[in-house]
Amino acid sequence: NDDVDDFIGFEFEMVNIGVQPLEDMFVGFFADCDIGPRNTGGIAEDDLPGFFDGSVRAADNSQVPISVAYMYDCDGDGGLAPGFIGIMFLDHPIDPSGEVAPVRVAITSFNHFSGNQPFDRGGDPNNDAERYELLSTPGFDQTPPLGECGKANDFRILLATGPFVELPVDESLIVRSAIVVGQGESGLKQHAADAALTYYGAFFDKDLDPSTGIQG
Numbered sequence: 548n549d550d551v552d553d554f555i556g557f558e559f560e561m562v563n564i565g566v567q568p569l570e571d572m573f574v575g576f577f578a579d580c581d582i583g584p585r586n587t588g589g590i591a592e593d594d595l596p597g598f599f600d601g602s603v604r605a606a607d608n609s610q611v612p613i614s615v616a617y618m619y620d621c622d623g624d625g626g627l628a629p630g631f632i633g634i635m636f637l638d639h640p641i642d643p644s645g646e647v648a649p650v651r652v653a654i655t656s657f658n659h660f661s662g663n664q665p666f667d668r669g670g671d672p673n674n675d676a677e678r679y680e681l682l683s684t685p686g687f688d689q690t691p692p693l694g695e696c697g698k699a700n701d702f703r704i705l706l707a708t709g710p711f712v713e714l715p716v717d718e719s720l721i722v723r724s725a726i727v728v729g730q731g732e733s734g735l736k737q738h739a740a741d742a743a744l745t746y747y748g749a750f751f752d753k754d755l756d757p758s759t760g761i762q763g
Contacts (some may be wrong), residue, residue, distance in 0.1 A: 573709030661700035
């Protein structure tokens with residue numbers, strides 16, 4: 548229905564098939580979103596990245612925490628490409644103390660890249676050491692203000708979460724995420740909230756007794 552047709556959920560299971568525990572793991576999602584009509588050339592040159600972390604009111608009127616990285620076509624290609632596309636984490640192991648896993652499900656680092664710059668000048672990572680450096684360094688690249696087309700370019704984005712302190716041999720780490728689309732930033736955030744609500748589930752006090760159920 549209309550509440551669940553603008554996102555796709557993914558479950559990734561990462562298994563340690565080595566002979567040593569994996570330490571200080573980070574999980575990342577790299578995306579090169581070229582936004583525009585499929586049969587038009589040069590559509591990537593006027594794209595912009597963005598990031599949102601906050602609460603959004605979902606379809607059931609509850610406030611849902613959202614952490615989403617996104618991209619969009621700055622001028623909307625004359626109305627042909629008004630959509631925003633975002634990527635978010637829905638679930639992974641957490642630790643309220645922050646000792647063995649992140650304290651909450653969220654993006655812990657966000658990077659964007661444009662042009663053919665070398666890595667040390669903000670370009671794409673080219674090897675495992677550079678990739679791990681980006682994944683493991685907390686921080687969020689500053690994004691251009693919404694609709695500032697003078698800074699548009701062929702952007703790529705990288706979002707990450709972690710660290711997960713140790714993954715023993717033959718054990719697995721499961722991370723669930725979603726790709727979300729929406730018309731405009733507000734539409735994207737609304738559908739991201741709907742995706743989170745769909746995953747987390749909605750609870751109803753059917754017997755009208757607050758002492759029973761998930762809280763009682």
